[in-house]
Amino acid sequence: MGIEPAEITETPDSKPLRVERLVWPATMKIATVARYLDASSSLVRKFMADPVDPLPAYRLGSDYRIDRVDLDAWKARRKAAVQPGTGVDALIAELRAAPR
Numbered sequence: 078m079g080i081e082p083a084e085i086t087e088t089p090d091s092k093p094l095r096v097e098r099l100v101w102p103a104t105m106k107i108a109t110v111a112r113y114l115d116a117s118s119s120l121v122r123k124f125m126a127d128p129v130d131p132l133p134a135y136r137l138g139s140d141y142r143i144d145r146v147d148l149d150a151w152k153a154r155r156k157a158a159v160q161p162g163t164g165v166d167a168l169i170a171e172l173r174a175a176p177r
Contacts, residue, residue, distance in 0.1 A: 104142050
């Protein structure tokens with residue numbers, strides 16, 4: 078029962094399977110940033126329009142470009158801003174601790 082592994086037959090001219098690692102480009106378009114962040118393109122555009130901490134982007138012709146270095150720094154800032162004990166987590170803890 079179950080899935081049986083396929084038999085691998087090698088021929089003299091066969092080459093071993095080679096898996097290449099995906100390397101993200103240094104400068105990305107919005108669609109590439111969406112894949113990098115595992116988000117939609119519209120969410121990336123909303124991140125770019127955020128009034129508090131916008132995603133750094135520049136216009137090149139008719140496209141927007143985002144440098145990966147700036148994107149990684151922006152992600153680190155966003156991640157550091159959301160720490161346990163702040164925001165919603167602190168509010169929930171405060172409400173649970175309040176006398177009834």
